[in-house]
Amino acid sequence: MNMVDSAPAMHNLIGSESDSQRTLYPYVTGTSVVGIKYKDGILLAADMGGSYGSTLRYKTVERLKSVGKHSIIGASGEISDFQEIMRYLDELILYDNMWDDGNSLGPKQVHNYLTQVMYNRRNKFNPLWNSLVLGGVKNGQKYLGTVSMIGVHYEDNHVATGFGNHLARPLLRDEWHENLTFEEGVKLLEKCMRVLLYRDRSAVNKLQIAKITEEGVTISEPYALKTFWNFAAFQNPTAGAEGSW
């Protein structure tokens, strides 16, 4: 009798493990986001590619969004997870506004909230597969930080996700300074994005730049960078690599 009773229970026990759905690997992903502080606020840059595995499947994915009045977010990694994160954030901001009491969440608060969300999800072995960059200005304070899919977080004067960490940040370490004007900041970001475009196969030549200052958020229309592919190394990439195809 017990055998009969316990059989479905056992099945459920095993079943619950195998039935559960988790993100085991990302499907549609965005590549690097680069962010810098500049004189009046924060600038973020990201291209608009959405890769389906290694196929460049989508060309107009907006990966830079505003979060309330004081923050902007940039996401790389799983696009659908980013869309879910935006649902969380929009709800968070909505509830914050509903207090209607003059208090509002700043970039630091949003960054910390996201860190908790990311870390909580990884503890459930069900991570949100993203690296996020969060920037903002509130009460004259500039803020720029990042969170990874497992909850690693830090603040810095310039940050980048994914390939940007390897290709853009060395440039930023050399060229970034506190008093960059908006034009200089954009120029520096474009330099980073151009290098990424050349060397990161998932990058596409269509990008947006988001700006946040005390005045508010502006996210640029998509545009392309001028490129020059006639460098010798591009024309003959295997020169000096004997035996390579």
Place this chain on the structure above:
Amino acid sequence: MFRNQYDTDVTTWSPAGRLFQVEYAMEAVKQGSAAIGLRSKTHVVLASVNKASSELSSHQKKIFKVDDHIGVAIAGLTADGRVLSRYMRNECINYSYTYESPLPVGRLVVQLADKAQVCTQRSWKRPYGVGLLVGGLDESGAHLYYNCPSGNYFEYQAFAIGSRSQAAKTYLERKYETFMDSSRENLIKDALFALRETLQGEKLTSSNCTISIIGVGEAFKVLDQETVKGLINEFEVVGEEPPADEAAAPEQGSDAAGPDQGTPAEPDVAPMDI
């Protein structure tokens, strides 16, 4: 025979549109020893009168630190006050865990008021028998709120609750216009003077009052007795010496023997006996 038919539970209305149980709870606040609060642009001072329930006992704590940026002074049932303080501490800690920043005072006060309101709308519950003066600092400046057992809350420039608080309120009403630009020291001074008003002749000493302060660049703290003693002397907050006969028979029949002394209220004062 002439028992009040409309006060057996909180949710029953009287034909006159009153909720007696809620009013009784508010009465409990009036019976507790006094607590006052006042604020300037940058500081909030909370102060309370300490009354021991008997010669042999200590007095109960009336002022609680909730967080670095929020403090609370209570009048009424101390036990309820402690429960609500614990709730407030929890909310502050949870908020700063999630957002790494202090919970805005106004939001905590709304949460607290909502909690109290629920007790007025459930037949199996009772209202909290405590009034709370919540003082705190956030990005919009210094705030002072009063939370009532009814679930109502109000923001004040200065306020007093508890027994004989009317005297303190009169004092505060006379002077509140100067508070906004008041210095830290003057705010404490006015707190001491307002507090003295509630003592009605009894002398204000460092052992029968508690003073706390919170301000810009200054985390909430309850001043220690030595400091209070110094301030009382400095400001010469002397009360009249109690008349000889009153001194000989202190406390008898006084309405100060309220709920937060743990002694049963005098039958002629308690609002609960109908």
